[in-house]
Amino acid sequence: MRQLTPNHLEELLTTSTFPCISLYQPTHRHFPDTQQDPIRFRNLLREMEDSLRQKLSADETKKLMQRFKELSDDRKFWNHRTDALAILASADMFHIFELQRPVQELLVVADSFHIKPLLRILQSADRYQILCLDRQEIALYEGNRDAMDQVQLDNVPATITEALGNELTEPHQTVASYGSGAGKGGKEMRHGHGGKKDELDIDIERFFRAIDRAILENHSRPSGLPLMLAALPEYHAHFHRISHNPQLLTAGLETNPFTLSAESLREQAWQKMEPVFLERLAGLIDAFHTACSNGLGSDDPTQVAAAVSEGRVQTLLLEADRSIPGHFDAASATLETGAPTEAETDDILDDLAEAVLLKKGEVVIVPKERMPTATGLAATYRF
Numbered sequence: 001m002r003q004l005t006p007n008h009l010e011e012l013l014t015t016s017t018f019p020c021i022s023l024y025q026p027t028h029r030h031f032p033d034t035q036q037d038p039i040r041f042r043n044l045l046r047e048m049e050d051s052l053r054q055k056l057s058a059d060e061t062k063k064l065m066q067r068f069k070e071l072s073d074d075r076k077f078w079n080h081r082t083d084a085l086a087i088l089a090s091a092d093m094f095h096i097f098e099l100q101r102p103v104q105e106l107l108v109v110a111d112s113f114h115i116k117p118l119l120r121i122l123q124s125a126d127r128y129q130i131l132c133l134d135r136q137e138i139a140l141y142e143g144n145r146d147a148m149d150q151v152q153l154d155n156v157p158a159t160i161t162e163a164l165g166n167e168l169t170e171p172h173q174t175v176a177s178y179g180s181g182a183g184k185g186g187k188e189m190r191h192g193h194g195g196k197k198d199e200l201d202i203d204i205e206r207f208f209r210a211i212d213r214a215i216l217e218n219h220s221r222p223s224g225l226p227l228m229l230a231a232l233p234e235y236h237a238h239f240h241r242i243s244h245n246p247q248l249l250t251a252g253l254e255t256n257p258f259t260l261s262a263e264s265l266r267e268q269a270w271q272k273m274e275p276v277f278l279e280r281l282a283g284l285i286d287a288f289h290t291a292c293s294n295g296l297g298s299d300d301p302t303q304v305a306a307a308v309s310e311g312r313v314q315t316l317l318l319e320a321d322r323s324i325p326g327h328f329d330a331a332s333a334t335l336e337t338g339a340p341t342e343a344e345t346d347d348i349l350d351d352l353a354e355a356v357l358l359k360k361g362e363v364v365i366v367p368k369e370r371m372p373t374a375t376g377l378a379a380t381y382r383f
Contacts, residue, residue: 001082002097003142003152003222004122006122006223007222008118012115015113016112019109020090020108022087022106022107022108023086023089024084024104024117025037026085026103026105027082027083027085028081034078034079034081037085048065048109064091067094068089082100084099084102085097097118100142100143100148101120101121104321108346114350116347119318119363120320123362123364123365124144124365126145126273127142127144128143128225128228128273129141129142129219130228130229130265131211131230132231133211133229134231134235134256135160135204135235137160139158139257140153141265143269145270148262156219160204163206164203167206208235212245216245220246226249226273226276227247228269230265231254231256231257233254284317285370285378291380296383298379298381299374301324301335304352305334306333309330309331311382314361314382315361315362315363317378317379318363318364318376319365319373320365321368324337324349326338326347326348327346330351
């Protein structure tokens, strides 16, 4: 699975030239359900082509459609799906992301990308990573309350051999001479310092340090996700002692992770993560209610739009899977509703989220059952 990071989101936010193509499709993990996925994809492509032809020439449309059509015929691609697919593309960009929870089927062709489904992935408090570790190898998983998938390692060694290579410790041997006339015919003897266990311990510590550095630089820091360690009990204290990763959680899974399925890992990890998830949501909701009582919060879209335009929104809560067809004009702080069938119609909630992020505010996607308002949004103001 390709890791989705805030850096990807920043790139998408800074692209605002027509056409920005945002395609979201629920997909399936197992046969025979996977057979319907390419069929639904081709249906979306026909809709995409119709939308593009409203604004572009036939040649321009054909060029933009080429990579999508190549993907529609890629059997290997369609046989290895997660719960949903997101493709964000423009004239000079083509990003494919695999999502770990279903999304509504959606195609938007507009002058900016539709990113709300990605925001739910990036901004949700239920997302975390698990580092599976033993003395010889590692694996990295990313999960939420619904799913768990292995992450493609980026510049991270997967085994102790990859990490240490030729620097794997060999038994130390010292040449010494004993007896009278040493160095002048005395008998040379070879002996070792430290047993085999000492040498293995040196290798393990160096392996753990290499893994800690690589995971921090290439996965924890870019994603900002909490990291849970899954390893046999004897490795936890050792790894925590050498780790410099601020995302590493104190609580972990004391088990051999390589004997568990991804689903078993998810079940055990979520038991530890759910209280953290619920505590964060409760804090955000309490802060919203307090702000409203002090005149520093609102769930009215028009009032929130004005505050967003002025850069006053500190935190914006959005209801997952809720959309309001239309457009938010940040310059005039106005909301314009539109028909979802029009090619350039986006989502007002999505536009507000983008504007908040560009002004360094926080956006959090909240499950419908825990959303504190009926309007689909709740804003807490800076001032």
